[in-house]
Amino acid sequence: QVQVVESGGDLVQPGGSLRLSCAASGTIFSIYAISWYRQAPGKQRELVAALTTNSGSTNYADSVKGRFTIARDNAKNTVYLQMNSLKPEDTAVYYCALDYQRRSHEARTTTWGQGTQVTVSS
Numbered sequence: 878q879v880q881v882v883e884s885g886g887d888l889v890q891p892g893g894s895l896r897l898s899c900a901a902s903g904t905i906f907s908i909y910a911i912s913w914y915r916q917a918p919g920k921q922r923e924l925v926a927a928l929t930t931n932s933g934s935t936n937y938a939d940s941v942k943g944r945f946t947i948a949r950d951n952a953k954n955t956v957y958l959q960m961n962s963l964k965p966e967d968t969a970v971y972y973c974a975l976d977y978q979r980r981s982h983e984a985r986t987t988t989w990g991q992g993t994q995v996t997v998s999s
Contacts, residue, residue: 878903879901879902879903879904879905879975879977879979879988880901880902880903880988881899881900881901881973881974881975881988881989881990882899882900882902882990882991883897883898883899883971883972883973883990883991883992883993884897884898884900884993885897885898885993886970886971886993886994886995886996887995887996888996888997888998889963889995889996889997890963890997890998890999891963891964891965891997891998891999892962892963893963893997894959894960894961894962894963895960895963895995896957896958896959896960897913897957897958897960897971897973897993897995898955898956898957899911899913899955899956899957899958899973899975899990900953900954900955901954901955901975901977901988902954903979904979904980905954905977905978905979906977906978906979906980906981906983907977907978907981908930908975908976908977909929909930909931909976909977909978909985910927910928910929910930910976911927911928911930911947911949911956911973911974911975911976912924912925912926912927912928912973912974912976913925913926913927913947913956913958913971913972913973913974914971914972914973914974915967915969915970915971915972915995916969916970916972916992917966917968917969917970920969922972923938924938925937925938925941925945925958925971926938926941926945926946926947926958927947928947928948928949928956930949935947940966941960941967944960944961944962944963945958945959945960945961946958946959946961947959956973958971960995963995963997964997965997965998966997967995967997968995968996968997968998969995970992970993970994970995971992971993971994971995972989972990972991972992973989973990974987974988974989974990975987975988975989
């Protein structure tokens, strides 16, 4: 069983910074991509940032470009989302999604974490 756990959400003032963590555990043969999504109240879940592991390429939502950075610590099997210059509109539950293969003969699949709340408010 693969588990994905997010942490690091908090209440922060506008202009502040937070670093979210996404830790994966369990049997994993290969990881293809790790992504951060967010969902604000009354809105659809949206992609914030994604990292493709084989190429190292990243992509970001236009709304967070230049402010957020996704990075991976291979040794810790952890992915971080560094969020700077936070705005009230960044308030949401942030989810991590792991796109992987558990074993070489199994199909590719995605596991989601439970989410971590980020609130940007003065």
